[in-house]
Amino acid sequence: MLDPRLRTRFEIETIHELLPELTHYHLLGLKYGCAQDEVDVAFRNESRRLHPDRVSAGATPELKAKANDVYKAINEAYRLLRDPDARLAYDQQMTSGPGKEDEDSRRTAESVRDPAKAARTPKGEKYWKMALQCWEARDFTGCKMQIQFALTFEPDNEVFKEWMVKAQSGLENKKKDTGGAGNSYRIRIS
Amino acid sequence: MGLAVGIDLGTSNSCVACVRGGQVIVCEDNEGRRTQPSVVAFGSRSVVVGHRAKKQILHSPEGTVTSSKRLIGRRFEDAEVQRMKSHSAFGVFRGDNGDARLRVHGKSYAPEEISAHVLSHMKRIAEAQLGETVDRAVITVPAYFNDPQRQATRDAAQIAGLECIRILNEPTAAALAYGYTRSTKKRIVVYDLGGGTFDVSILRVDGDLYEVIATAGDTLLGGDDFDIAASEELIKLFEAQTKQSFADNRTVRLRMREAAELAKIALSEAEEVLIDLPSAWRTVQGVDHSFTYTLDRHTYARWVLPLVQKTLAICEETMKTAKMNMRHIDAVLLVGGMTRYPLVREAAQHLFGRVPDTSVNPDEAIAVGAAIQAHTLTSTDESMAPSVLLDVTSQSLSIRTMGGHCDVLIPNNTPIPTEHSKVFHTAVDQQTEVRIAVYQGEGRQADMNELLGQFVMEVPPMPRGQVRIRVTFSIDADGIVQVRAVDSVHGQEASIRIEARGGMSPEEVKQAHFGSVADQDLVPEK
Numbered sequence: 260m261l262d263p264r265l266r267t268r269f270e271i272e273t274i275h276e277l278l279p280e281l282t283h284y285h286l287l288g289l290k291y292g293c294a295q296d297e298v299d300v301a302f303r304n305e306s307r308r309l310h311p312d313r314v315s316a317g318a319t320p321e322l323k324a325k326a327n328d329v330y331k332a333i334n335e336a337y338r339l340l341r342d343p344d345a346r347l348a349y350d351q352q353m354t355s356g357p358g359k360e361d362e363d364s365r366r367t368a369e370s371v372r373d374p375a376k377a378a379r380t381p382k383g384e385k386y387w388k389m390a391l392q393c394w395e396a397r398d399f400t401g402c403k404m405q406i407q408f409a410l411t412f413e414p415d416n417e418v419f420k421e422w423m424v425k426a427q428s429g430l431e432n433k434k435k436d437t438g439g440a441g442n443s444y445r446i447r448i449s
Numbered sequence: 450m451g452l453a454v455g456i457d458l459g460t461s462n463s464c465v466a467c468v469r470g471g472q473v474i475v476c477e478d479n480e481g482r483r484t485q486p487s488v489v490a491f492g493s494r495s496v497v498v499g500h501r502a503k504k505q506i507l508h509s510p511e512g513t514v515t516s517s518k519r520l521i522g523r524r525f526e527d528a529e530v531q532r533m534k535s536h537s538a539f540g541v542f543r544g545d546n547g548d549a550r551l552r553v554h555g556k557s558y559a560p561e562e563i564s565a566h567v568l569s570h571m572k573r574i575a576e577a578q579l580g581e582t583v584d585r586a587v588i589t590v591p592a593y594f595n596d597p598q599r600q601a602t603r604d605a606a607q608i609a610g611l612e613c614i615r616i617l618n619e620p621t622a623a624a625l626a627y628g629y630t631r632s633t634k635k636r637i638v639v640y641d642l643g644g645g646t647f648d649v650s651i652l653r654v655d656g657d658l659y660e661v662i663a664t665a666g667d668t669l670l671g672g673d674d675f676d677i678a679a680s681e682e683l684i685k686l687f688e689a690q691t692k693q694s695f696a697d698n699r700t701v702r703l704r705m706r707e708a709a710e711l712a713k714i715a716l717s718e719a720e721e722v723l724i725d726l727p728s729a730w731r732t733v734q735g736v737d738h739s740f741t742y743t744l745d746r747h748t749y750a751r752w753v754l755p756l757v758q759k760t761l762a763i764c765e766e767t768m769k770t771a772k773m774n775m776r777h778i779d780a781v782l783l784v785g786g787m788t789r790y791p792l793v794r795e796a797a798q799h800l801f802g803r804v805p806d807t808s809v810n811p812d813e814a815i816a817v818g819a820a821i822q823a824h825t826l827t828s829t830d831e832s833m834a835p836s837v838l839l840d841v842t843s844q845s846l847s848i849r850t851m852g853g854h855c856d857v858l859i860p861n862n863t864p865i866p867t868e869h870s871k872v873f874h875t876a877v878d879q880q881t882e883v884r885i886a887v888y889q890g891e892g893r894q895a896d897m898n899e900l901l902g903q904f905v906m907e908v909p910p911m912p913r914g915q916v917r918i919r920v921t922f923s924i925d926a927d928g929i930v931q932v933r934a935v936d937s938v939h940g941q942e943a944s945i946r947i948e949a950r951g952g953m954s955p956e957e958v959k960q961a962h963f964g965s966v967a968d969q970d971l972v973p974e975k
Contacts, residue, residue, distance in 0.1 A: 264829065303655065303658055303660070306658065306660075306837055306839055307657065307658055307837055310837045310839070311866070311926065312822075312825055312826055312835070312837060312838070312926070313835060313837065315825075315826045315827075316825070316826060316827050316828055316829045317829055327866050327925070327926075330866060331866050331867055331868050331923070334863075334864045334865075334866070334867050335867070335868075337864070338863070338864075
């Protein structure tokens with residue numbers, strides 16, 4: 260079994276890489292439209308898992324810096340989503356951005372065969388299931404993140420890798436269709 | 450690499466602890482004492498710290514530094530520094546950078562250096578008990594300490610040759626000491642009244658997760674203030690008795706101060722105490738005047754009640770901020786030496802409507818929590834389950850805008866680490882500098898708050914409004930503020946010059962480092 264500290268390190272590296280693309284919902288591991296009381300619980304769970312102090316012992320300065328960046332983003336996500344008014348404003352900004360219908364990728368999503376049995380380890384399966392849920396919801400960024408998590412447990416899984424490519428192209432199509440506004444999920448405060 | 454310990458660097462007393470084999474050890478000195486006075490005495494040939502230094506106060510008051518934590522990270526003009534100046538036997542003066550400095554036997558010291566002597570003493574005590582080198586520490590500070598006070602504490606560690614792995618808030622540390630043996634879901638209040646400061650924090654503890662919901666405090670409210678208040682009353686009585694003014698008599702004031710402290714300690718146990726100073730004042734002609742007074746709890750309570758009420762008002766305000774009322778609270782922890790005083794315990798019990806929890810030792814809980822955090826941050830051995838502390842910033846961070854108002858960027862009680870960006874434009878054609886004054890505090894006007902520094906950014910000369918600078922203000926896990934900027938023209942990190950920022954310069958800190966001091970007289974003896 261993977262050492263829990265090592266696992267957290269992988270997760271932090273992955274999230275850090277995807278940071279510009281992740282929504283506040285991704286960061287807290289929440290579904291868009293979730294109930295308000297799920298926000299607190301999610302924040303506590305993510306804090307337990309990803310707080311920089313969890314990886315501090317023996318970590319390189321780079322990893323510590325990444326963990327800090329990730330956690331700052333989680334704090335910011337929590338600050339906005341815990342406040343119903345701020346959350347509503349954020350949701351509106353999100354849906355007026357790239358969230359429009361995208362027939363192409365919808366068709367792709369419908370045509371795929373059921374890959375639910377691709378995972379070979381319980382841990383891998385956990386993330387893989389979440390990856391497929393993200394795919395169903397056409398949340399390609401979330402999908403990529405979850406596949407990457409799954410790959411830390413099954414680095415040689417060809418199906419995972421194949422889907423990673425699919426998720427990437429799904430994301431690119433989505434960006435193209437919306438005039439490259441893939442980043443507008445992020446709220447900028449100035 | 451050596452061991453990492455937790456150090457409670459208190460105003461009056463300090464304590465050091467370490468986690469070993471899943472157990473927390475509070476380190477004892479060679480006489481079995483678990484806390485050490487934060488007192489540094491300078492002799493002609495050596496420096497002594499702790500119990501031996503405290504013994505020296507009577508025969509060498511001007512060579513003995515006490516309560517230097519009240520000066521750390523402060524400007525000389527601060528009201529607190531001025532007050533300290535009039536109550537201390539050692540000299541307090543204005544340093545070149547505007548900070549408060551001390552003068553002992555004609556030599557000047559930064560408060561950081563005094564704290565470094567205390568830290569170094571605690572390090573040696575831990576090393577003697579644990580039999581290993583100690584080179585890293587989690588050091589606690591009052592939650593209400595601002596950025597310069599935190600920075601200065603870090604510098605003190607560096608001077609003492611300790612790597613400061615975290616600046617931890619004292620009430621949070623106490624909560625950790627309380628929670629690590631239990632695995633419960635609780636809301637707790639930490640009421641921390643120490644030698645120099647008062648903090649209150651409300652936390653949600655859920656297993657290994659400690660979430661600070663709100664915190665507030667007063668860095669000018671502690672046991673010292675109780676002693677000052679009581680000594681003022683004693684001086685008034687003595688003045689009435691002798692028909693003399695002692696406003697400028699330092700010796701009498703110091704003796705009364707000491708009598709007030711001893712009376713307070715005695716009244717924690719007894720109902721009344723006899724204060725007897727056989728030669729409280731000696732006239733120029735050599736005539737001795739004695740002072741005798743029987744102080745009872747009731748009179749003492751009347752003298753210090755305003756201070757106790759001040760702590761209760763801060764508690765009520767914090768409960769409001771946390772959107773909680775008293776029945777949401779599952780436990781009340783009292784920490785800090787002053788909470789041993791019955792009046793303080795009763796007041797806290799009355800306010801929160803429950804008997805305070807007595808399972809943590811008020812003198813040791815903070816060091817124990819710091820040791821647990823040091824273990825989490827440095828050790829991969831899982832003999833003690835790691836805990837996660839989600840702390841908040843105790844004071845708002847703001848910048849000055851037109852008209853001297855404060856524009857809050859990061860409000861108080863924001864979870865840390867955190868950051869906030871803001872875009873600034875040039876206002877004048879060919880402007881080459883953008884200045885941003887950063888403040889900390891809750892005042893609506895900038896001059897009511899503490900100026901952290903003026904950040905000056907150099908920008909390329911262009912028509913006004915064309916240069917946009919994105920400035921990011923961040924507060925790290927130590928509660929220390931960092932500012933960085935990116936200019937829109939180059940898309941690069943802009944250079945920032947900091948003006949009007951106090952504290953020791955990196956060069957000064959390096960020079961003060963104990964390891965590099967050639968003068969053996971400065972090396973504290975054991």
